[in-house]
Amino acid sequence: MQRLSGAFTHLLNLLSGLAFAAALLINAANVAGRYLFHSPIFWAEEVTTLLIIWSVCLMSYRLTLHGENLSAEILKPLLPRAALRWVAFVLAAAGAILCGYFAYNAYLVVELVARFSQVTNVAEIPKQYVNGSIFAAFVLACLGGIVRGLSLLVSDQLLAASEPVEVQDALAGSK
Secondary structure: OHHHHHHHHHHHHHHHHHHHHHHHHHHHHHHHHHHHOOOOOOOHHHHHHHHHHHHHHOOHHHHHHOOOOOOOHHHOOOOOHHHHHHHHHHHHHHHHHHHHHHHHHHHHHHHHHHHOOOEOOOOOOEHHHHHHHHHHHHHHHHHHHHHHHHHHHHOOHHHHHOOOHHHHHHHHHHO
């Protein structure tokens, strides 16, 4: 499961990076067009915003998997490691359930805008692609919560991974 999750995380990182790089290139081309040629790209700002939103939403799996979205920091010094593992499991399970609920509702919105063939104002991109980013974020967060919960049932390896590297280094130096 770890290899599959790692490969999936790598794919999402790649897609997120490509979306962000495309947003940067479009933005740079728009700036050059506007100031050098006095001819901006009329759809650039809308598409750039959409690509950045997708870039962020694609990272929701990794963030949820490593517990970087929900945590109980105030409890860490008070509870033993085994109890922290169960707190992390409960948070992952509750997060997965909530994200599943929100994903379902986001799907209903995407389906509605697709049925009415709504498009964005400038670039005329179908709005199901725009609103689909929210649906994708909740689906990915739900999957990340499920994988995190299952992993925490097997071992407490993900507990250490939820700390930023700087915090891990500081804690290792203080012991």
